[in-house]
Amino acid sequence: MKKKHFWIIGLLTIIIFLSIPTFHILKIKWNEKNLIIDIPKGFTDDASQLNLTKVDTIIQVPTDKKEIEIQLKYVLKYAKENNLKISIAGAKHSMGGHTIYPNGILLNMLPYNQMELDTTNNILTIGSGALWEDALNYLEKYGKSIAIMQAFSSFSIGGSISVNGHGWQKNLPPIAATVVSFTLMKANGEVVNCSRQENHELFKLVIGGYGLFGVILDVKLKVVENEALQYKYIRLNPDNYVNHYKKYISQNPNVNLVFGRLRISDKHFLEEATLNFFEKVNGTIPTLQTKKTLKCKD
Numbered sequence: 001m002k003k004k005h006f007w008i009i010g011l012l013t014i015i016i017f018l019s020i021p022t023f024h025i026l027k028i029k030w031n032e033k034n035l036i037i038d039i040p041k042g043f044t045d046d047a048s049q050l051n052l053t054k055v056d057t058i059i060q061v062p063t064d065k066k067e068i069e070i071q072l073k074y075v076l077k078y079a080k081e082n083n084l085k086i087s088i089a090g091a092k093h094s095m096g097g098h099t100i101y102p103n104g105i106l107l108n109m110l111p112y113n114q115m116e117l118d119t120t121n122n123i124l125t126i127g128s129g130a131l132w133e134d135a136l137n138y139l140e141k142y143g144k145s146i147a148i149m150q151a152f153s154s155f156s157i158g159g160s161i162s163v164n165g166h167g168w169q170k171n172l173p174p175i176a177a178t179v180v181s182f183t184l185m186k187a188n189g190e191v192v193n194c195s196r197q198e199n200h201e202l203f204k205l206v207i208g209g210y211g212l213f214g215v216i217l218d219v220k221l222k223v224v225e226n227e228a229l230q231y232k233y234i235r236l237n238p239d240n241y242v243n244h245y246k247k248y249i250s251q252n253p254n255v256n257l258v259f260g261r262l263r264i265s266d267k268h269f270l271e272e273a274t275l276n277f278f279e280k281v282n283g284t285i286p287t288l289q290t291k292k293t294l295k296c297k298d
């Protein structure tokens with residue numbers, strides 16, 4: 001075969017090879033509907049955009065500690081007098097309408113996001129409306145990081161404590177383990193401090209309590225030193241998962257974060273898995289790069 005023909009066949013093969021994924025991406029983009037749906041006035045929704053609900057009022061809480069207490073006491077009194085229910089919303093990623101009550105009052109906690117670090121005791125005091133990404137950005141300046149959080153950083157502290165989320169942190173329990181204490185506004189407007197020593201029953205009920213026991217205001221969280229980690233992954237047959245997990249994760253003290261994935265595509269459904277982990281390494285910690293989260297519109 002002539003050299004020229006060889007090049008043409010090579011070029012055509014590359015074009016055909018690239019056209020398959022390109023066609024697939026274009027087809028998806030073409031069929032994609034506008035992702036942000038406008039919410040009519042007087043309604044709200046959660047992140048799923050499947051729970052459009054009419055509400056009485058949406059209240060943006062203030063950022064200031066004193067002001068929030070005054071405002072929420074007033075709202076609670078008003079709700080009681082007018083027989084209205086109150087729901088509490090963080091980032092609204094619990095997508096079953098957990099943050100919305102039909103014709104009720106919705107508290108948008110996101111503005112309440114102030115933070116202060118006690119560097120001696122490694123304790124962060126944080127407003128329940130702050131997102132994990134806010135906390136990570138703040139702590140980075142002190143060489144610290146969050147001890148336990150979910151896989152994504154777009155959730156609020158109040159919403160995360162209220163579901164008692166878990167994370168990728170190896171061998172660690174859910175977020176509850178890092179909560180030292182929090183202040184809670186109860187239904188009667190009283191603000192109480194809850195910890196393992198003080199108001200212990202409320203402390204246990206509120207963590208994982210889906211906002212049913214009051215409004216979490218300020219949270220004291222244990223924080224850890226920031227560390228440089230390197231991502232690695234292994235593709236494997238799911239039948240070998242446990243053995244590989246023991247070898248690469250359990251027996252490796254340098255693994256800090258770990259998660260697994262099963263193949264869920266039509267082809268080879270559940271026939272392949274990955275073990276993804278992050279190992280501690282010596283070296284400089286790269287600067288945090290967080291994309292600003294798209295917050296749900298009200």
Ligand SMILES: Cc1cc2nc3c(=O)[nH]c(=O)nc-3n(C[C@H](O)[C@H](O)[C@H](O)COP(=O)(O)OP(=O)(O)OC[C@H]3O[C@@H](n4cnc5c(N)ncnc54)[C@H](O)[C@@H]3O)c2cc1C
Nearest residue numbers: 090091092093094151155156158159162165166210211216
């Ligand atoms: C893509 C994705 C990935 C996820 N990954 C994980 C994961 O790795 N691990 C895990 O455990 N979970 C995970 N989740 C679930 C997630 O942790 C919960 O949905 C969490 O509640 C999200 O936080 P939020 O701020 O959106 O809470 P919201 O949905 O706003 O609120 C959750 C609950 O908390 C209550 N609440 C919110 N703020 C307060 C407050 N200040 N006081 C009292 N109650 C309050 C609300 O009323 C509601 O009942 C994931 C969810 C998604 C969508």
